[in-house]
Every structure is written in structure tokens, then in C-alpha cells.
Amino acid sequence: MTLMKKSAAELQQLLHNREVSVKELTEDSLQQIAKLDGKVQAFLAVTEKEALSQAESLDNEPMENRGPLFGLPIGIKDNIITKGITTTCASKMLENFVPVYDATVTNKVKQAGMVSVGKLNMDEFAMGSTTERSAFKTTHNPWNLDRVPGGSSGGSAAAVAAGEVPFALGTDTGGSVRQPAAFCGVVGMKPTYGRVSRYGLVAFASSLDQIGPITRTVEDNALLLNAIAGVDQWDSSSSPKQVPDFRAALTGDIKGLRIAVPKEYLGEGIADDVKESVLEALKVLESLGATWEEVTLPHSKYASPVYYTIATSEASSNLARFDGIRYGYHPEGAKNLEEIYLRSRSEGFGTEVKKRILYGTYALSADHHEDLYVKAMKVRTLIAQDFANLFEKYDVVIGPTSATTAYEIGGVAQNQLTLYANDVLTVSVNLAGVPAISVPCGISNGLPVGLQIIGNHFDEPLVYKVAHAYEQATDFHKQSPSQGEGNE
Numbered sequence: 001m002t003l004m005k006k007s008a009a010e011l012q013q014l015l016h017n018r019e020v021s022v023k024e025l026t027e028d029s030l031q032q033i034a035k036l037d038g039k040v041q042a043f044l045a046v047t048e049k050e051a052l053s054q055a056e057s058l059d060n061e062p063m064e065n066r067g068p069l070f071g072l073p074i075g076i077k078d079n080i081i082t083k084g085i086t087t088t089c090a091s092k093m094l095e096n097f098v099p100v101y102d103a104t105v106t107n108k109v110k111q112a113g114m115v116s117v118g119k120l121n122m123d124e125f126a127m128g129s130t131t132e133r134s135a136f137k138t139t140h141n142p143w144n145l146d147r148v149p150g151g152s153s154g155g156s157a158a159a160v161a162a163g164e165v166p167f168a169l170g171t172d173t174g175g176s177v178r179q180p181a182a183f184c185g186v187v188g189m190k191p192t193y194g195r196v197s198r199y200g201l202v203a204f205a206s207s208l209d210q211i212g213p214i215t216r217t218v219e220d221n222a223l224l225l226n227a228i229a230g231v232d233q234w235d236s237s238s239s240p241k242q243v244p245d246f247r248a249a250l251t252g253d254i255k256g257l258r259i260a261v262p263k264e265y266l267g268e269g270i271a272d273d274v275k276e277s278v279l280e281a282l283k284v285l286e287s288l289g290a291t292w293e294e295v296t297l298p299h300s301k302y303a304s305p306v307y308y309t310i311a312t313s314e315a316s317s318n319l320a321r322f323d324g325i326r327y328g329y330h331p332e333g334a335k336n337l338e339e340i341y342l343r344s345r346s347e348g349f350g351t352e353v354k355k356r357i358l359y360g361t362y363a364l365s366a367d368h369h370e371d372l373y374v375k376a377m378k379v380r381t382l383i384a385q386d387f388a389n390l391f392e393k394y395d396v397v398i399g400p401t402s403a404t405t406a407y408e409i410g411g412v413a414q415n416q417l418t419l420y421a422n423d424v425l426t427v428s429v430n431l432a433g434v435p436a437i438s439v440p441c442g443i444s445n446g447l448p449v450g451l452q453i454i455g456n457h458f459d460e461p462l463v464y465k466v467a468h469a470y471e472q473a474t475d476f477h478k479q480s481p482s483q484g485e486g487n488e
């Protein structure tokens with residue numbers, strides 16, 4: 001029996017009683033990866049040697065120096081840089097890129113005594129929602145191997161759901177932590193913009209990107225956010241606000257909680273099984289003393305076009321650094337500078353990334369800047385204002401995380417416009433900069449459904465509290481996929 005499906009508290013107890021060592025925990029994770037990842041394909045790199053040597057030295061650490069995450073295995077999405085370990089962003093462009101320093105979050109999980117066992121698959125440069133846009137492999141959903149795990153942090157969510165690691169870091173620009181968490185039946189948090197340092201995260205869209213934890217339970221999620229949150233001198237967009245203890249926020253009831261449910265989040269385009277699970281979840285929250293009302297987010301219909309205008313504009317600027325000279329893929333035998341630029345970018349980037357660079361460059365061009373980029377920025381303010389208005393009267397906003405359950409591999413992803421449209425439930429949250437979590441709230445035809453709980457800026461404690469109260473009243477988080485595990 002693997003230990004990878006146990007909670008941080010249970011694993012700490014085992015470590016404390018010396019029933020298991022950090023090395024044994026690490027070996028267990030590595031064995032699970034060896035056994036399952038041939039099918040799940042969540043990892044791009046497994047850092048066995050580094051993990052085992054780190055584990056051995058951690059075992060010498062006295063008990064009194066150990067925190068709640070000490071000695072626990074973690075996987076890191078491959079757009080978060082790791083010193084001495086390849087960081088590819090699932091792109092040919094960075095196939096051989098070995099960073100010379102750690103991202104702030106990489107450092108922080110190390111300081112917490114966590115053991116990184118490897119780097120996780122994703123859509124190339126985080127552009128996608130299925131992991132099918134990875135240049136190297138498609139990750140499979142452990143609940144049904146013919147389905148996608150979601151994306152772009154699909155490797156992170158699948159690795160946790162399969163029981164390869166109990167913790168993973170993902171990144172969320174327009175839903176990339178929450179949607180794969182929903183598809184894989186695990187917990188995924190996108191913190192408030194600025195809550196977690198982006199230093200060492202390979203930038204996609206800098207005004208939207210946030211790093212977030214993916215775990216099996218809400219409590220474990222809160223513990224990992226405790227470890228990675230906080231101001232950072234290397235990221236001027238990180239917030240100097242005091243970081244509360246997110247785990248401490250889980251206690252107490254939710255009597256009197258006022259919930260807003262946007263009618264746009266349960267309307268056209270949302271699958272019936274998803275709608276039913278969310279309405280059932282609202283009943284559970286009512287039984288815990290909360291009340292809910294239907295509201296409107298009047299500008300939400302503009303969210304996807306606004307997101308894709310702003311995200312691609314920022315990407316076109318951020319990805320300009322990949323020119324075949326300073327970083328990454330360098331074309332063999334290029335004869336002059338122009339050929340280096342041309343060939344490195346056309347051979348190094350995949351189709352979706354190239355498409356987005358082109359859209360973004362167009363949106364920022366002198367002729368179209370006003371009617372595309374500037375207009376999108378104005379509507380972004382209206383979308384943020386919609387949320388601000390709701391938070392004057394309500395404590396949280398609730399709806400589904402994704403319009404459907406996990407897609408078939410090779411299915412919807414063939415139609416990129418459908419994928420863009422399906423992001424409508426998650427992208428507004430990034431445009432507004434507010435925090436949101438996805439927790440499992442149903443299983444339909446063997447596939448998980450995710451409930452999205454959105455809070456006001458820096459109100460992660462309340463988001464966690466509501467998520468935890470809901471989780472404790474249900475047992476979706478206790479269910480595990482049988483696929484991907486052989487006959488175990």
C-alpha cells in the first residue's frame with residue numbers, strides 16, 4: 001500500500017513515530033512513479049538521485065526542527081525553475097535549459113524540508129487546457145486514461161490524483177491550476193495576484209500568472225500555500241501584506257455565509273451533470289448554514305476574448321527573449337542573425353505558441369493597439385468591478401470550475417476555439433486578480449466534477465474555510481481513480 005494518498009498530518013505522524021523515514025517516503029513516491037507513470041505520463045523528469053540524497057540528509061534533522069511539510073514529496077510544474085534540473089516549459093525551445101538558480105517557490109518548498117521528485121508535464125509555455133500542447137507527451141487522466149487531465153498544469157493534477165506525489169505546484173494564468181484539479185478530482189488553489197512570488201516562474205502573461213498548490217485535501221493545500229506565500233524582494237508585484245496562517249482559518253463553521261451564484265455560471269454551455277453537482281453542493285452548503293442567491297456578472301461574456309487579447313499581448317512580449325541566442329534552441333548551421341531568429345522561433349515553438357505570439361503582436365501593433373489591447377484593458381476593469389460589486393454584499397462567489405468533465409484525448413482539443421470558450425468560468429478570476437479554489441463536488445460517468453469557490457482579494461482564509469467545511473461534509477475527496485493503478 002502506498003503512502004502517497006495519506007495527508008500531510010498522517011505522514012508527519014508516521015515520521016514523528018519513526019515508523020517511516022524521509023528516505024522511505026521518497027522511495028515510495030519514486031516507486032509509485034515507476035509503477036504508474038508509464039500510463040499517466042505526468043512527469044517530464046524524475047530526479048531520483050537528487051531526491052534520495054536530499055532525503056538522506058533530511059533524515060538527520062532533529063524532530064524539533066521539522067515543520068508540517070517536512071520530508072514530504074512534491075512535484076513541480078516544468079515552468080518553475082529548478083537549479084541544476086532541466087526546466088523545459090514542455091517546449092523544444094527550452095529542451096536543454098538547466099537553470100543556474102531556483103525560483104523563490106522552489107527555494108521555499110526546499111526550506112520547508114519538502115523533497116522534489118521531479119518536473120511535471122504541461123501545455124507548452126502554459127498555453128492550453130489539456131496538456132496535448134506539450135511538445136513531449138500528453139498526460140492521461142488517472143480516472144480514465146482515454147481522457148485529458150486538463151491543463152495547463154495537467155501533469156501536476158494527474159500526479160497527485162494518481163498517488164504519485166501528495167503535493168504539486170502548478171501555475172494559473174487563466175484556470176491552469178483549477179481546471180486540471182477539477183478534471184482530476186483534486187484540490188487546486190489560485191491565490192490572489194501578488195500572494196505568491198513569480199520570481200523564477202517562466203513568464204507567460206505577467207499580469208495574470210500565479211503559482212498555486214495542488215493537493216488531495218483542502219488542509220494540505222492550505223499548508224502548501226503557507227509555505228510558498230509572502231513578499232519577495234525579487235518580485236515587485238508580490239504583496240507586502242501579512243500572510244495569515246491558512247490552516248488556522250479552517251476551523252469554525254460557515255453559518256450566515258452569503259454566497260453569490262452568477263447565473264452566467266449555470267447557464268447555456270454548462271453540461272447538465274456539472275450543473276446538477278453544483279446545485280447539490282449548494283444544498284450541502286445551505287445545510288451548513290449558508291444562504292445563496294442568483295446574481296449576475298454582466299461582463300462575463302467578454303471574459304474569454306478579453307483574456308485572450310491581454311494574455312497573448314503579454315506573451316508576445318515575454319516570449320521575445322527566446323531568440324536562439326541568449327536562451328534555448330539554437331538552429332544548426334544558421335548563417336546569419338536573421339536566420340537564427342527565424343529558424344529558432346519557427347523550429348523551437350509549437351503551433352499554439354506561435355499562434356498566440358502572432359495574435360498578441362497584432363493586438364499590440366500601432367494600427368490595432370487602441371481597438372484591441374487598450375479596449376481589452378478597459379473591459380478588464382469592468383470585469384474586476386463586477387466582482388467588487390458582488391463582494392460588497394456577498395462573502396464568496398460559487399459556480400462550476402469547468403463547463404464539462406474531462407474531454408477525450410484527441411477530441412475537443414482539435415477545436416481550439418471551443419477550448420478558449422470553455423475557459424469562461426476561470427479566466428475572469430485572473431483578470432480580476434482574486435483568489436479561487438476548485439474542490440471535488442461530484443463524479444459523473446466515472447469522471448470528477450469541480451466546484452469553484454471565489455473570494456475577495458487576499459481572502460484566501462475564507463475561501464479555504466468554505467472549501468474545508470464543504471469537504472468535511474462530503475466524501476468526494478476520499479474517492480480515488482482506479483485507472484492508472486493497474487489492478488491495485
Ligand SMILES: NC(=O)C[C@H](N)C(=O)O
Pocket residue numbers: 126127128129151152171172173174175176177311423
Ligand atoms: N494558462 C492557463 O491558465 C490556461 C488557459 N486555458 C490558456 O490556455 O491560457
